[in-house]
Amino acid sequence: MEIVLDRIDCATIESSVVFLYGSDVAARALPLKRDEVAFLDQRRKEDISSLVVFNRLPHRIYVQNFDSDKPGDEALESLRKAAAELQMSLVNEKVRSIAITGEGVIPEEVVAFVEGLHMASYRFDKYKSKKECLLETVTVDSLIVERKEMDENVRLWRRIDTMRDWVNEPVMYLNAPKFADIIKDEADSLGNVKCTVFGQKKIESLKMGGLLAVNRGSEDEARFVVLEYKPADRINKKPVALVGKGIMYDTGGLNIKPDDYMTEMKSDMAGAALMASTLFAAAENALPVWLMAFLPLTDNRPGKNAYAADDILRMYDGTTVEITNTDAEGRLVLADAIAYADQQEPELIIDAATLTGAAVRALGTKVIAAMQQDAQGPMDLLRIVGGKVYERLAELPFWKDYDEMLKSEVADMINCNLQAKAGTITAGRFLAHFAHHPYIHLDIAGVAFYSKRESFYGTGASGFGLRLLYAFFQMYEAVKRNAL
16 A cells, blocks of 8 residues: 555545544535535434545545544544444445545544554455455645654554564464574665574574474474664663564474464464564664564474473573473573573563463453563553553563462473463563563563454454554653653
């Protein structure tokens, strides 16, 4: 989809147009006849979020009602969702171009609507013979939105599309070596991102026991990718470390997943995709924040000499871990990556992972399960920003008391608490053991991939979390002033 800025005159425009109609718009500003305005006002009274369509053959005027008196964050989210519903209608009507304007609306409202339209228009149709007729051009009124703001958002939205492509790809195409190559190519094309890819022998020399153990059942070698974006005008003297779980496919290993639990496990690398995409988005839009990303990549298979329950691993930092369940593999690869990142002396570590089914059972599919250790200030800002972009967090307790549930009789720790209690928290506590700097853990299991359509996030890979983290780093200077 191409998004362009231009002056829009509803009286002369030769394409269909969306007119955003909020609570502060004078009826005389609408490009409608008197009886049409009366009909529209009646529809607004019946449903303030309704979409009203007027034919101007061969084009249409879509008047999108919305309640601009709502709290700002809610109003913007309602516009994103309204855009997603409109997008479905435009597909059915085979509309290829549309213009967006309004009267009395603010730039944020127009941007939110375009954002919803762009994200809802995403399709992973690479393998489909017959493709849907999708929007090709969206023209946004240049009197409402400035080019700089729109261009920055468009780059972010396209980065979300790429992230969703990565997560949607099946492992038969996108295994660990292939993904590492793609990330390296992406970094090289940007020019301001350094990428280092550690192959199997380097990982073995580093003695990353968690990553190596999970990889033992696979036909494909593991990879460990390190990205660095270090702008000259950076506001932080030490990097922020982004760690992402990169399990390219998760069978559960020898504790193989039952029934249909293996379906959609190509998405178990969504954490790595998110963190690489966050760093790339910051680099593309020249955010003044020093970021590093650490991405452990492998699949988890029951083949070859697969690791087993009762095995005892020695992790990168020397911690010994008794394996109680091979399907708790994500925390093992993350632990090595966090310990490695920790040696870079970061001022903050943030990880993201599709880590636990317990997070989905506890919180559903609307929110990220979040935990923090010595990072309450950054967590507070992350929660505030999450509310603004409507990619919200639910902070769970992270008390050290939970460490009792990870004790082993034969090693320093077990990798998985087998009691049906506090599964999300104990998984986070396991990871916190390896972090000795301020640390935030984001369990994105409920939001990374949707089996059924979820508004503008669609079906499949959602891209959830990238708008959140990008907005967080836009505000990161505030974190440094008030928290670190």
